[in-house]
Amino acid sequence: MSILVFVEQRDGRLRTVSREALGEAARLSASLGGPVVAVCPAAADPGLAALGEAGADRAILARHQAFGSYHAAGYARAVAAAAQTLGPKLVLFANSAMGRDLAPRVAARLDAGLASDCTALAVEGGRLIATRPVYAGKAIQKVAFKGPVALASLRPKAFAAVARPGVSAAVETLAVAEDPQFARSRLVSVAASAAGKLDLTESEVIVSGGRGLKGPENFKLLEDLAQVLGATVGASRAVVDAGWRPHSDQVGQTGKTVSPKLYVAVGISGAIQHLAGMSSSRCIVAINKDPDAPIFKVADYGVVGDLFEIVPALTDAVRKLNAQHV
Amino acid sequence: MLQVVCIKQVADTETRVKVAADGKTLDPAGVTWVLNPYDEFAIEEALRIRERQGSGEVVAISLGGPGVQTTLRSALALGADRGIHLRSEALAPDPIAVARALAAEIGGLHADLVWFGKQSVDDDQAQVGPMVAELLELPCATAIAKLALDGTRATIEREIEGGREVVELTLPAVLTADKGLNEPRYASLKGIMTAKKKPIDEKPAALGEPRLELVGLELPAPRKAGRVIGQGVEALPELLRLLREEARAL
Ligand SMILES: Cc1cc2nc3c(=O)[nH]c(=O)nc-3n(C[C@H](O)[C@H](O)[C@H](O)COP(=O)(O)OP(=O)(O)OC[C@H]3O[C@@H](n4cnc5c(N)ncnc54)[C@H](O)[C@@H]3O)c2cc1C
Ligand SMILES: Nc1ncnc2c1ncn2[C@@H]1O[C@H](COP(=O)(O)O)[C@@H](O)[C@H]1O
Numbered sequence: 101m102s103i104l105v106f107v108e109q110r111d112g113r114l115r116t117v118s119r120e121a122l123g124e125a126a127r128l129s130a131s132l133g134g135p136v137v138a139v140c141p142a143a144a145d146p147g148l149a150a151l152g153e154a155g156a157d158r159a160i161l162a163r164h165q166a167f168g169s170y171h172a173a174g175y176a177r178a179v180a181a182a183a184q185t186l187g188p189k190l191v192l193f194a195n196s197a198m199g200r201d202l203a204p205r206v207a208a209r210l211d212a213g214l215a216s217d218c219t220a221l222a223v224e225g226g227r228l229i230a231t232r233p234v235y236a237g238k239a240i241q242k243v244a245f246k247g248p249v250a251l252a253s254l255r256p257k258a259f260a261a262v263a264r265p266g267v268s269a270a271v272e273t274l275a276v277a278e279d280p281q282f283a284r285s286r287l288v289s290v291a292a293s294a295a296g297k298l299d300l301t302e303s304e305v306i307v308s309g310g311r312g313l314k315g316p317e318n319f320k321l322l323e324d325l326a327q328v329l330g331a332t333v334g335a336s337r338a339v340v341d342a343g344w345r346p347h348s349d350q351v352g353q354t355g356k357t358v359s360p361k362l363y364v365a366v367g368i369s370g371a372i373q374h375l376a377g378m379s380s381s382r383c384i385v386a387i388n389k390d391p392d393a394p395i396f397k398v399a400d401y402g403v404v405g406d407l408f409e410i411v412p413a414l415t416d417a418v419r420k421l422n423a424q425h426v
Numbered sequence: 427m428l429q430v431v432c433i434k435q436v437a438d439t440e441t442r443v444k445v446a447a448d449g450k451t452l453d454p455a456g457v458t459w460v461l462n463p464y465d466e467f468a469i470e471e472a473l474r475i476r477e478r479q480g481s482g483e484v485v486a487i488s489l490g491g492p493g494v495q496t497t498l499r500s501a502l503a504l505g506a507d508r509g510i511h512l513r514s515e516a517l518a519p520d521p522i523a524v525a526r527a528l529a530a531e532i533g534g535l536h537a538d539l540v541w542f543g544k545q546s547v548d549d550d551q552a553q554v555g556p557m558v559a560e561l562l563e564l565p566c567a568t569a570i571a572k573l574a575l576d577g578t579r580a581t582i583e584r585e586i587e588g589g590r591e592v593v594e595l596t597l598p599a600v601l602t603a604d605k606g607l608n609e610p611r612y613a614s615l616k617g618i619m620t621a622k623k624k625p626i627d628e629k630p631a632a633l634g635e636p637r638l639e640l641v642g643l644e645l646p647a648p649r650k651a652g653r654v655i656g657q658g659v660e661a662l663p664e665l666l667r668l669l670r671e672e673a674r675a676l
Contacts, residue, residue, distance in 0.1 A: 170591075198586070200552055200569070204551075205560045208558075213637030215638065216551045233550070235437070236547065239644065240643070241549075241643050242643075246636055283596075284565040284596045285595040285596070287592070288594050290592075293588055298588070299587035347571065347605055350605070372440055373440075379649060399653070399654075403658070404656075404658070405659070410662070413662055414665070417662050417663075421676070
């Protein structure tokens with residue numbers, strides 16, 4: 101039984117999240133058996149043979165002239181068609197913006213169960229079990245699948261990629277049939293946000309600010325700290341609602357769930373909805389002037405004091421440290 | 427214009443999760459049930475469209491046990507015209523089953539716009555909206571942060587990694603709402619009073635075969651108790667030492 105993996109390319113390069121999905125498929129194929137088959141909708145072959153190095157045994161190019169950029173309805177039909185031809189036991193997606201949009205559509209077309217945003221997959225007693233955080237990480241759910249095919253989307257950074265230098269995947273082409281739906285929606289444009297800004301969910305280090313920053317202009321302090329730490333700036337909902345930061349920066353139950361190596365919470369009280377989104381971070385640092393702030397209950401290292409003194413001093417200290425290590 | 431808004435009743439985001447005796451579900455004791463926060467943005471946008479157009483109907487649909495009628499009433503209090511309660515006794519049916527039942531009901535309504543929240547904040551699946559769209563063969567945009575309507579053309583914006591996509595769709599269409607789409611209103615006293623008289627149709631939900639089976643619900647391994655390492659800038663050398671030597675995070 102095969103495993104089908106939907107892979108995303110950006111600017112002709114395989115995205116890291118897809119590498120992780122291929123890696124997990126390669127690992128699972130040891131217990132499930134069968135080949136790992138990648139499927140990539142595209143207008144022309146972007147060089148899918150190279151997916152062999154990331155774990156794919158075969159690759160299906162689902163071709164249509166409208167697939168130069170993401171087309172939700174079209175990709176859904178293409179991936180479902182690939183699954184119907186292949187008859188896999190499992191179809192994997194990355195839980196990226198595209199995967200989140202696409203996977204449920206494919207599940208509906210296949211009348212299959214989908215476990216979203218999984219942090220682990222395992223075969224237990226012959227059954228595939230998906231582990232996934234629920235209640236924004238306040239609990240962990242385990243689900244099994246019913247029916248002939250199972251679908252899962254994988255949380256970014258929760259699965260490891262594999263490297264098989266020199267291995268190439270056998271590429272086959274699937275011509276995607278024209279469909280009236282293709283004309284009913286279209287991607288008009290993609291505007292890049294602040295240049296080079298990494299998505300919070302993909303960041304190894306995050307520096308988040310809350311209402312303690314007093315105003316949007318003071319986020320400059322956090323941007324400076326983020327720069328020396330190689331971090332992305334996040335925010336609490338309070339400051340997003342105040343319009344100081346865009347919604348894409350929000351961490352928490354109605355924002356992003358993140359688990360970076362290092363999370364620095366600055367002037368954030370640590371409300372339950374914020375904690376839900378960041379408690380699975382490897383290391384948490386909190387800077388807050390209120391020693392009773394709930395954020396200190398989850399902080400590995402808490403520093404009590406005025407952020408307006410501490411943050412610039414910390415930025416300086418890290419900058420000096422970086423200079424020593426060059 | 428007819429708009430349908432699918433709303434889910436969920437545990438309040440303040441809830442401290444306890445696992446029920448079955449080892450698989452949330453212990454409902456002491457839980458406050460609320461309208462899924464993302465669905466508030468969906469309702470608000472539908473109401474604004476109706477208000478702007480000066481006519482039309484907004485129908486709220488919720489699938490669940492008898493308790494979801496309170497959530498339907500709260501949607502009616504915000505301004506929805508009528509409610510449909512798809513009754514289901516099954517505890518936490520899986521997204522595809524919910525989508526089948528909703529699609530079966532919505533298919534007969536011939537709505538111009540079908541609204542969902544981007545995700546429910548209990549199961550965090552983010553599936554039902556795009557599933558219903560596929561089952562009904564309707565164009566769909568998920569997690570939208572902005573909408574402009576021009577006749578039967580909808581132009582939406584949605585956030586992706588490192589940017590924003592602009593997508594155009596032809597109505598009838600399915601949209602799922604992200605936070606930031608608008609600023610949801612609160613129910614007025616008058617709204618709450620008139621909601622009591624608005625109709626809620628009750629019918630059984632056609633869920634079909636389940637495709638997911640709950641195996642267990644666990645609490646995450648508790649974090650080590652927090653530790654304050656010092657006060658003010660004097661604590662920074664120790665912080666940096668710990669980050670490097672203990673946490674290996676620098
Ligand atoms: C349905 C729902 C969903 C929600 N979802 C989210 C979510 O996704 N994410 C989220 O973050 N919140 C969410 N919230 C909101 C949450 O309940 C809190 O209101 C919010 O997190 C508070 O933000 P804050 O910590 O920035 O502000 P505050 O709670 O006001 O905290 C500010 C902190 O800054 C400290 N401070 C002030 N001045 C200084 C200084 N000079 N130096 C150092 N420290 C200082 C204060 O001691 C205080 O602890 C949600 C709420 C609801 C009801
Ligand atoms: N039981 C339900 N009744 C009505 N709408 C629902 C139900 N479950 C989910 N939805 C809708 O689907 C959206 C996404 O839910 P989910 O796929 O569970 O994350 C929610 O925001 C609701 O709009």
